[in-house]
Amino acid sequence: MIIKKFRKICGLVAIAGLSAITTFPAMSATDAEIEANIDRLLSQMTLDEKVGQLNQLSGTGYSDGMIRDIRAGKIGSILNEVDAETVNKLQREAMENTRLHIPIIFSRDVIHGFKTIFPIPIGQAATWRPEMVEQGSRISAREASSVGVRWTFSPMVDIARDARWGRVAEGYGEDPYLTSVMGVAAVRGYQGDDLSQPGTMAACTKHFCGYGASEGGRDYNTTWLPRPLLRDVYLPPFEACAKAGSATFMCSFNDINGVPSSANKFLFRDVLRGEWGWNGMVVSDWNSIGEMINHGVAADKHDAADLAAHAGIDMDMQAYCYIDELKQLVSDGKVSIEIVDEMVRNVLRLKYRLGLFDHPYVDTTLPSQMYLPESLEAALHTAEESAVLLTNNGVLPLGDKKVKVLLTGPMADAHHDQNGTWSFDMEKDKTITPLDAFKKTFGKNLTYVPGLTYSRQKDLSGVDAAVEAAAKADVIIFLAGEEAVLSGEAHCRADISLPGAQTEMLRRLKATGKPIVTVVMAGRPITLPEESKLSDAIIFMFHPGTMGGPALANILTGKVNPSGHLPISFPRMVGQVPIYYSVKNTGRPTTEMMLIDEIPHEAGQTSTGCTTFWLDAGLDPLYCFGYGLSYTTFEYSAPRLSAEEMTTDGEVTVSCDVTNTGKVEGADVAQLYVRDVVASLARPIKQLKGFEKITLAPGETRTVTFTLPASMLSFYDLDDKSVIEPGDFQIWVDNSSACRGKAATLRVVEK
Ligand code: GLC
Numbered sequence: 001m002i003i004k005k006f007r008k009i010c011g012l013v014a015i016a017g018l019s020a021i022t023t024f025p026a027m028s029a030t031d032a033e034i035e036a037n038i039d040r041l042l043s044q045m046t047l048d049e050k051v052g053q054l055n056q057l058s059g060t061g062y063s064d065g066m067i068r069d070i071r072a073g074k075i076g077s078i079l080n081e082v083d084a085e086t087v088n089k090l091q092r093e094a095m096e097n098t099r100l101h102i103p104i105i106f107s108r109d110v111i112h113g114f115k116t117i118f119p120i121p122i123g124q125a126a127t128w129r130p131e132m133v134e135q136g137s138r139i140s141a142r143e144a145s146s147v148g149v150r151w152t153f154s155p156m157v158d159i160a161r162d163a164r165w166g167r168v169a170e171g172y173g174e175d176p177y178l179t180s181v182m183g184v185a186a187v188r189g190y191q192g193d194d195l196s197q198p199g200t201m202a203a204c205t206k207h208f209c210g211y212g213a214s215e216g217g218r219d220y221n222t223t224w225l226p227r228p229l230l231r232d233v234y235l236p237p238f239e240a241c242a243k244a245g246s247a248t249f250m251c252s253f254n255d256i257n258g259v260p261s262s263a264n265k266f267l268f269r270d271v272l273r274g275e276w277g278w279n280g281m282v283v284s285d286w287n288s289i290g291e292m293i294n295h296g297v298a299a300d301k302h303d304a305a306d307l308a309a310h311a312g313i314d315m316d317m318q319a320y321c322y323i324d325e326l327k328q329l330v331s332d333g334k335v336s337i338e339i340v341d342e343m344v345r346n347v348l349r350l351k352y353r354l355g356l357f358d359h360p361y362v363d364t365t366l367p368s369q370m371y372l373p374e375s376l377e378a379a380l381h382t383a384e385e386s387a388v389l390l391t392n393n394g395v396l397p398l399g400d401k402k403v404k405v406l407l408t409g410p411m412a413d414a415h416h417d418q419n420g421t422w423s424f425d426m427e428k429d430k431t432i433t434p435l436d437a438f439k440k441t442f443g444k445n446l447t448y449v450p451g452l453t454y455s456r457q458k459d460l461s462g463v464d465a466a467v468e469a470a471a472k473a474d475v476i477i478f479l480a481g482e483e484a485v486l487s488g489e490a491h492c493r494a495d496i497s498l499p500g501a502q503t504e505m506l507r508r509l510k511a512t513g514k515p516i517v518t519v520v521m522a523g524r525p526i527t528l529p530e531e532s533k534l535s536d537a538i539i540f541m542f543h544p545g546t547m548g549g550p551a552l553a554n555i556l557t558g559k560v561n562p563s564g565h566l567p568i569s570f571p572r573m574v575g576q577v578p579i580y581y582s583v584k585n586t587g588r589p590t591t592e593m594m595l596i597d598e599i600p601h602e603a604g605q606t607s608t609g610c611t612t613f614w615l616d617a618g619l620d621p622l623y624c625f626g627y628g629l630s631y632t633t634f635e636y637s638a639p640r641l642s643a644e645e646m647t648t649d650g651e652v653t654v655s656c657d658v659t660n661t662g663k664v665e666g667a668d669v670a671q672l673y674v675r676d677v678v679a680s681l682a683r684p685i686k687q688l689k690g691f692e693k694i695t696l697a698p699g700e701t702r703t704v705t706f707t708l709p710a711s712m713l714s715f716y717d718l719d720d721k722s723v724i725e726p727g728d729f730q731i732w733v734d735n736s737s738a739c740r741g742k743a744a745t746l747r748v749v750e751k
Pocket of ligand 1: 109153206285286489
């Protein structure tokens with residue numbers, strides 16, 4: 001429950017850091033007052049007015065159609081209007097030209113920035129800094145709410161273990177713990193501690209649930225999720241965001257085991273509201289209610305509306321199912337008025353909590369909140385810390401020595417594509433590309449020859465000029481990657497290598513004999529088996545947004561020491577997908593592998609060993625979850641436990657000494673992993689249960705300490721019960737999921 005502290009009228013209270021925004025008198029109401037207001041309003045509403053609140057339409061402009069629908073009380077929310085004057089004109093129609101003057105809530109997909117664009121969410125996860133995610137969301141809310149957007153469809157906390165899926169770009173990666181931490185940070189950033197204050201937006205945790213398990217990494221596809229997997233992997237980030245107070249949830253497009261989420265009572269009534277006690281508002285995804293006809297579980301819109309209302313979907317996004325069918329369903333007795341009233345309550349509660357009844361309009365007299373210096377600085381630092389150094393043979397950092405740099409490749413000056421997917425409101429001329437930044441950093445020592453002008457280009461005719469230019473350069477910076485359109489919704493790839501002729505271009509650059517730093521800007525993990533051999537260093541930047549160029553320049557020169565760590569495994573080849581670190585051990589774990597080119601001709605059937613791996617890809621990804629290099633090095637001591645034993649209701653602390661063994665200051669991510677060695681179900685060989693990013697001076701040692709309650713060792717059994725089973729657990733602390741070094745053993749005993 002969102003407990004709102006009643007705040008006395010005490011004049012304007014500046015919200016720290018939200019300069020130039022006037023705050024409303026602290027009139028945010030308590031839950032009790034909000035419920036009383038809802039009761040009073042609901043008692044006055046006709047069925048038509050109730051159904052109108054459950055309808056969300058997308059549209060821009062002060063159109064006759066929109067005005068007509070608003071005045072008829074047919075619209076509860078408008079999606080995609082981002083002009084402040086138009087928002088106010090449409091809102092005035094609701095406040096002055098309807099019987100009950102119920103404000104509209106305006107919404108938009110503000111996923112990783114509104115005008116100031118931050119790295120795409122999976123890039124934000126690569127910072128392993130929840131405070132950066134919170135700050136970026138706070139800034140996004142400040143910018144978007146200043147034009148009237150008070151509801152964003154973010155954070156997306158779908159676990160993604162299949163990089164073919166385009167929407168891997170929009171989440172926080174493969175791990176439930178990391179995703180939970182980042183999702184909660186985003187909710188806090190968007191909502192602040194008082195949703196009724198300006199500069200805030202209602203968060204929308206999505207897509208509930210299991211969307212990332214779409215079969216084959218093909219968007220919208222079916223999922224098959226046995227209950228223990230759903231419970232242990234896909235639900236936890238949603239539970240974390242629900243308990244963090246996410247004001248809304250959005251259902252997913254997919255079916256789980258044949259049940260479309262828009263009709264999934266178990267998810268919305270049993271789990272979300274029943275088990276988790278959440279009392280927010282649920283919106284469908286775009287036409288997802290209507291799409292149940294395509295799924296083949298609804299014969300028509302009438303059926304679909306019936307299923308969705310019973311499942312607990314409160315608002316219908318753009319399917320016209322509720323607005324066209326719900327009244328008839330009620331009069332036919334198929335949907336009770338009590339269900340409809342509950343849906344309307346959830347919508348009205350959101351609007352009261354946002355303070356829209358008291359402050360429905362945007363103050364257009366305020367100075368612009370866009371691209372404030374502190375916003376751009378935050379975007380720069382987030383982009384810097386999201387960059388992952390994958391390989392480096394010593395070519396980096398370039399230092400401030402006057403190196404002659406050849407900048408080349410399709411992502412070197414990609415003002416649009418650098419922002420990645422879901423950056424609707426981005427203004428490309430505000431993007432600072434590597435070319436823009438390098439002109440300042442390297443001056444006359446910079447030569448720029450694109451070679452390829454976009455990532456899918458197959459025509460190599462421009463590459464000769466780049467090869468020629470390389471002759472005069474000391475180092476080549478090859479900006480490779482994906483255009484923004486190649487990831488995100490509906491943009492899945494069956495081959496996740498560099499598109500177009502980029503690899504061939506890299507081969508030709510390699511032939512020049514000059515050192516090559518390959519920088520990849522993409523929306524997903526890219527397979528880089530050959531590129532990792534051809535390059536002297538590789539930096540991976542998940543589409544870094546507005547400040548990607550300066551961030552890269554600072555990293556290449558060494559002004560910033562890279563500290564990003566992967567939030568998702570990078571496969572060697574797409575055939576390894578789905579690939580993730582927290583795998584089961586199987587009955588045939590691999591201790592040694594004979595790979596395809598090592599097998600003697602006419603080798604006997606069992607001569608290669610019978611254990612679990614791919615002959616042509618081995619077992620492990622090219623770069624594992626949690627991995628990231630630095631310009632310095634770090635050493636980890638063996639983990640120390642505060643006790644060797646703990647009861648099933650106890651907790652221990654795990655400590656580890658981390659030392660910077662190199663010559664420059666750097667940040668590293670200490671990660672805590674555990675393994676349940678023997679349990680009633682086969683358990684993953686390791687699971688992330690904590691992390692801390694620490695900055696150490698050369699030679700400095702610091703002890704990191706994690707608290708590990710027994711409750712974090714629980715899992716769901718086949719009876720759908722959460723259990724903590726006594727037994728031995730292995731504990732590691734390392735800076736990646738490789739979990740090198742000796743594990744500590746913790747024994748859990750019955751209390
Ligand atoms: C899209 C997406 C969802 C988004 C919504 C509104 O189809 O699935 O994530 O928030 O529609 O744009």
